[in-house]
Amino acid sequence: MAPAITLAAEAPKLSAANTGFMLIASALVLIMTPGLAFFYGGMVRVKSTLNMLMMSFISMGIITILWVLYGFSLAFGTDRGSFIGWTSDWVGLSKIGLTELWPGYTIPIFVFMVFQLMFAIITPALISGALADRVKFTAWSLFIALWATLVYFPVAHWVWGTGGWAFNLGVIDFAGGTAVHINAGAAALGVILVIGKRVGFKKDPMRPHSLPLVMLGSGLLWFGWFGFNAGSWLGNDDGVGALMFVNTQVATAAAMLAWLIYEKIRHGAFTTLGAASGAVAGLVAITPSGGAVSPLGAIAVGAIAGVLCAMAVGLKYKFGYDDSLDVVGVHMVGGVIGSLLIGLFASGKGQSTVEGLFYGGGLTQFWKQCAGVFAVLGYSLVVSAILAFIIDKTMGMRVSEDEEIAGIDQAEHAETAYDFSGAGGGIVGGSVSALAGTQSKKVDA
Template sequence: MAATLPEVLATTRTGGTRIDTGDTAWLLAATALVLLMTPGLALFYGGMVRTKSVLNMLMMSFVSIALVTVVWLAGGYSLAFGGDTFAGLIGGLRQAGMAGLGPDSVHGTVPTLLFATFQLTFAIITAALISGAIADRARFGAWLVFVPVWALLVYVPVTHWVWGPGGWIVDRLGALDFAGGLPVEITSGASGLALCLVLGPRLGFKKDAMRPHNLPMVVLGAGLLWFGWFGFNAGSALGASGLAAAAFLNTLAAGCTGLLGWLFVEQRRDGHPTTLGAASGAVAGLVAITPSCGTVSLLGALVVGLAAGVVCSYAVSWKFRLNYDDSLDVVGVHLVGGVIGTLLIGLFAVKAMTGGTEGLLYGGGLAPLGKQLVAVVVVALYAFTVTYGIGRLLERTMGFRASEEQEHTGLDLTVHAETAYDHGVLGHGAPVGSSLVSPAQKVKTQA
């Protein structure tokens, strides 16, 4: 019989005594799958921006791998999972630098070092997700400072609340989040909105088309994200079990209905189902099923994905009416999708998956929905407020917004002295004699 969600959480809090090789093998694979999601996200985001900022977009994701890893190993893991030190709000530093965690240390039925690495991959992609909200206009140097500070002040505390031993959301409130709707999707979406407001809109926002420059790259990135998401969600069962299998199938189902829901809206509203819409709809469904994949039935997963595909397809247009420039729709997909998936647990949770809690539609009353709502509101407000403060501080001290010249020319050339496509160098405004143009390109131009 598959372990229920409360049993999994209880095991992860109390620790185990024996390493299970099957569980360990699965979690090793799941960890690699989740890490692959960040390069997948880089391609997804890279294809959605214009040619002059492709490499900068890729770099913002890739550098997040290095920055978050250092922070997580130094103290992030310990603060999130190293016991509770203050009213369910934050852990301690007993395991800072991974102290005391040798190869024989066990967390549930897997090595503690593996569990810590699995959780690290979640932290990495969460930070990288935020970059999509400020594409084309953020200083790379400021991003290098923002990521580790944000990881420590936003991601780590929320993770402790939701999954850490003694965390107030899981232990005191009793809200459910199987694989990261609160610490991953809602924090990244709310944080992206905060930075949108700090940096302001791109030059030409609501005037220039700003279309994705490479839709095949977008679809490839979405495919890699979908592939990695199986590790993200099914891996959160922390073992090769029936619960992992159920989460795996729910993930597939919700991604499919999210895709179909988005295309249905496009066809009805615009008359054309688009490639970008298909990719975005799949991601929206996957976002929404993340918190609920281990708590709802297959029918519930189909509804969750469909709801996200339909609602998020409308939500991405809110930025034009409310005048915030969420460049790559982090708010419309991840914040809105995360809220949908987290709240619908209160409607569709089934006892067979949760081991006890049932949603409103299965006779559980309003209490589960109320708990989910409290968790969503608190996490969203906390992430938005702290991120806005970090962003404003960086803007005032070192400058977070790229200069108008850098944005007009493109961040690839002005920041990284590179271009994704050779034929586009001179079109980005670099003069022939500029150091940003290679000798070979100078000769070709002069000829």
């Protein structure tokens, strides 16, 4: 009998379809940052609108440059001690071949790089919602540059980089529950504990100035999140990306409904702000778990996150920390919920064969998820607080009290979001017209 011949596995080849899909997914993730800007911008008072928009937009500039210079290498380069990566040929991206493939996949390294860049951009922007009304724009810009370097890039390597300790441990994070949402939420908590509360916190009304902007922003986030989540399977055609797409929709819907029901029972009304916040809570919670759970599991993840996040946003009044736009209550808490529920609802039929407690897998995966969740939370909270403390003691983190009361838009940007003086030909326009008519009659006389 002739010996069996073992054929080497065929090396992946460049796929134009997967490449195109991932470029579209990258664009969808990028549009989430302007969506976040509108979401946050509508939630603040009129006098802080432009500052809130700019705190997101500046991340698109700063983080892009850092990612090209060294961020991509730190996050996804060759592992160095399970903590950080580094590949010198990736510094500046000048030595990467245009058709050089990301290992094990059918897309170029450049495509993977730019997809991950969009994650790196939105993560520090998420923090900004907790700091509304009171942070110097220069201080914020320096903070996100340092935070991305010392926190986001290393944590991304832990979770997604080959050789990262959380990756090696088997912590599941499909698209960023730990690396993005817990990371940003914990950072927000660390910073606000250092810089303190807004002037008038718990005393002055601080209601959203434009709920239509909030709804527009949440809609753009929901739309872009399909690229964020489904794109994270990098175009593989085994159905997991499609499962993640479906679960993203299902969990978001469930969370929005659950938040609204809780809100009606607790406060007596279904609010548009509640609908938008519930949707975002569902998106956050399904981000780490959507590739591991079934659609029924996604309903459970979304519903649980909707209720618990709705409850969590009120904790700032109980404990006295001023999380202006509920970054801690939605992103940190939602990320924790979604990550830990993998240990309960993982079906073993998605991205891996790992099964959660309710599918006969015991608590093994749950404890792994706990390790990833609380390591990232603790690291980000502590380092972020230290960075905020150093910046506050050197250049100052906050605007003055007078500038905060008058409005940070004028103080930091010399602009206002709305010009009411000429809107619709009101009093001013009418007075000018009347005056012109009077002058005309005098001339005719």
